[in-house]
Amino acid sequence: GAVVSQHPSWVICKSGTSVKIECRSLDFQATTMFWYRQFPKQSLMLMATSNEGSKATYEQGVEKDKFLINHASLTLSTLTVTSAHPEDSSFYICSARARTGGAGTEAFFGQGTRLTVV
Amino acid sequence: EDQVTQSPEALRLQEGESSSLNCSYTVSGLRGLFWYRQDPGKGPEFLFTLYSAGEEKEKERLKATLTKKESFLHITAPKPEDSATYLCAVLGTGGFKTIFGAGTRLFVKA
Numbered sequence: 465g466a467v468v469s470q471h472p473s474w475v476i477c478k479s480g481t482s483v484k485i486e487c488r489s490l491d492f493q494a495t496t497m498f499w500y501r502q503f504p505k506q507s508l509m510l511m512a513t514s515n516e517g518s519k520a521t522y523e524q525g526v527e528k529d530k531f532l533i534n535h536a537s538l539t540l541s542t543l544t545v546t547s548a549h550p551e552d553s554s555f556y557i558c559s560a561r562a563r564t565g566g567a568g569t570e571a572f573f574g575q576g577t578r579l580t581v582v
Numbered sequence: 583e584d585q586v587t588q589s590p591e592a593l594r595l596q597e598g599e600s601s602s603l604n605c606s607y608t609v610s611g612l613r614g615l616f617w618y619r620q621d622p623g624k625g626p627e628f629l630f631t632l633y634s635a636g637e638e639k640e641k642e643r644l645k646a647t648l649t650k651k652e653s654f655l656h657i658t659a660p661k662p663e664d665s666a667t668y669l670c671a672v673l674g675t676g677g678f679k680t681i682f683g684a685g686t687r688l689f690v691k692a
Binding site (some may be wrong): 470 | 626629669679680
């Protein structure tokens with residue numbers, strides 16, 4: 465099956481530092497990757513969509529200068545939380561969709577990253 | 583605008599007590615309707631894709647069905663390990679974003 469690997473699974477950082485989260489599709493090429501944020505007992509909140517080789521599209525209210533997204537290849541996207549503050553503490557999840565056409569509409573999720581900013 | 587509404591928000595069942603979760607959707611042309619399972623502290627796990635009304639898919643104790651306006655996830659004789667949040671999502675022909683519902687939190691008691 466389609467596997468998406470997200471790393472790290474958890475990270476603790478000091479306020480003011482930056483943290484990078486990686487999302488890799490291991491056995492398929494992902495033309496589109498999505499980054500979500502999830503608060504406790506709430507559903508997924510889409511932050512941004514990234515297509516390989518182009519700039520990410522951010523959802524309304526998401527600061528693009530704070531959450532830097534890079535989709536450098538068909539198998540890798542990164543989310544960098546810059547100058548992190550305690551309010552950025554959350555569960556971040558990526559998902560990847562394979563090349564479309566036919567049945568290629570499913571998005572597969574990484575394991576998620578628990579970020580704690582102290 | 584594409585929209586997904588799931589009900590109930592939470593469902594408590596006894597082990598072996600079958601039930602159904604509902605997902606109502608509006609979309610401008612359906613490319614796919616998806617069901618995911620999410621355990622606490624983990625990313626959603628893909629369960630099913632349904633593409634057209636009348637389609638059904640099964641996996642162990644789960645069966646997903648689809649009409650033109652809603653989808654049901656039927657859980658037959660659930661076990662405690664089926665406890666999780668079940669997410670429904672749609673992808674329309676008019677966009678590239680998968681739209682998620684708020685989820686149904688299922689608790690199965692032994």
